[in-house]
Amino acid sequence: MREETMKPASESRTIMTQLIFPLDTNPYETMFGGKVMEYMDKVAAIAAMRHARMQAVTASTDSLDFLAPIRVGEVIEVEAFVTWTNRSSMEVYVSVSSENLFSGLRKTTVTAFFTFVGLDENGKPASVPTVIPTTDEEKKLHASAPERYALRKKRKQDRRVE
Template sequence: MTQLIFPSDTNHHDTMFGGKLMEYMDKAAAIAAMRHARMRVVTASTDSLDFLAPIRVGEVIEIEAFVTWTSRSSMEIYVSVTSENLYTGSRTVTVTAFFTFVGLDEHGKPAPVPGVQPESELERSLYISAPGRHQLRKKRKQDRILDR
């Protein structure tokens, strides 16, 4: 996904609203999840959302998302945002995050999703480390349920 950042996308510092960027990231992650599973999906969680550099008005952002790992019905999607100054050509990775989506059957219930075959070095690295992140998410969810 590619977007040009306009003044209406930015705050009083002329940098992009984080919430607006998260919306774009969620959409890109949803598309990646649906392409992978070929079914309806819903966002289950977002974590490790790291803002590394500001995105300024007039820059272009490119959002890339791919499925890193799957469990029975859930998919971990890595999303990376790169900003580009169109006048200088300077490119900067500005935000990264992990999203979890769940595949749904025709009744809206969790459904099995296909596995992942990592190809690039980055994909292999994220695939290998994904089970640890999955366990942390499960623990975090369980802790929140117990806190109620």
């Protein structure tokens, strides 16, 4: 494999920080799940495009797990990086942590895997660089990615309407 077609996962790492206001929350003063998902998709898209250096579109979202509520007045940090690649697809791991600015308490609130497809100038799937994991977290996610890929492929196949 040519060296220029391989990139470390760290090059795609993207982080966004947001303060959560009342308009971002439901009547229970916790953040709307859809709003969290919007932020996650945006950050994942940036990570995918940083990795591929081309347009990329969301193809799938899975294992979206809401682990704890995000409350009005907290700060969230949305972090994403490419964990694994196939020919034109990229798996992006996204995690959201919240922080109470007064107590300093931080917790992981949401995690998910997004799949993006790199597109050429004609909007057709294009080859993307292979990702190289370097940290323990990146290596663990990279090693388990083929199994998630196979499950996504099977799920997609099972849902096809003939």
